[in-house]
Amino acid sequence: MLTYHHTLSAAEYCALRSAVGWQSLVEEQAQSGLDHSDFVVACRDGEDAVGCARIFWDKGYIAYLADVMVKPEYQGQGIGKRLVEACIAYIDGQLKEGWRIKIVIVSAKGKEAFYEKFGFQLRPNDRDGAGMQVWRT
Numbered sequence: 001m002l003t004y005h006h007t008l009s010a011a012e013y014c015a016l017r018s019a020v021g022w023q024s025l026v027e028e029q030a031q032s033g034l035d036h037s038d039f040v041v042a043c044r045d046g047e048d049a050v051g052c053a054r055i056f057w058d059k060g061y062i063a064y065l066a067d068v069m070v071k072p073e074y075q076g077q078g079i080g081k082r083l084v085e086a087c088i089a090y091i092d093g094q095l096k097e098g099w100r101i102k103i104v105i106v107s108a109k110g111k112e113a114f115y116e117k118f119g120f121q122l123r124p125n126d127r128d129g130a131g132m133q134v135w136r137t
């Protein structure tokens with residue numbers, strides 16, 4: 001049975017990264033990222049973590065949705081949708097009168113249409129440039 005939780009160990013997070021083919025992180029860095037996330041949601045099949053997502057938020061107007069991952073053999077069952085909805089609901093719950101919060105996602109290639117279902121707008125568009133990033137090592 002699939003259940004949703006707010007705990008995820010660094011080892012489970014690293015295993016999910018590996019399952020979806022993402023670059024590995026040293027466990028200390030993974031743990032630090034989890035510790036400093038404002039919201040973590042994990043889907044479990046029994047004890048096994050099969051998907052996760054997390055949010056960090058500046059307590060002002062910017063939030064970042066990161067690491068939306070579902071193990072390949074569990075994809076296409078609505079798990080990713082539940083995980084993203086939980087993250088969005090967390091941010092909605094932080095809104096105060098007159099506030100607005102922008103949730104940012106850097107979509108993996110080919111996953112843009114998945115995020116569009118939740119209202120995320122593609123960049124570049126008429127108003128915004130493309131998202132950009134730099135890795136520091």
Ligand SMILES: CC(C)(COP(=O)(O)OP(=O)(O)OC[C@H]1O[C@@H](n2cnc3c(N)ncnc32)[C@H](O)[C@@H]1OP(=O)(O)O)[C@@H](O)C(=O)NCCC(=O)NCCS
Pocket residue numbers: 020067068069070071074075076077078079080081082106107108110111112113114117
């Ligand atoms: C992207 C990902 C999280 C989707 O998770 P999932 O559990 O397979 O998605 P769901 O089953 O919840 O799908 C929800 C909806 O999105 C659609 N969808 C899923 N993946 C899609 C894609 N790549 N492109 C377009 N639509 C997609 C589904 O058809 C479904 O549509 P519906 O609600 O109209 O039926 C998953 O494929 C994944 O982990 N991929 C590898 C890691 C990755 O790239 N993550 C994104 C990081 S930015």
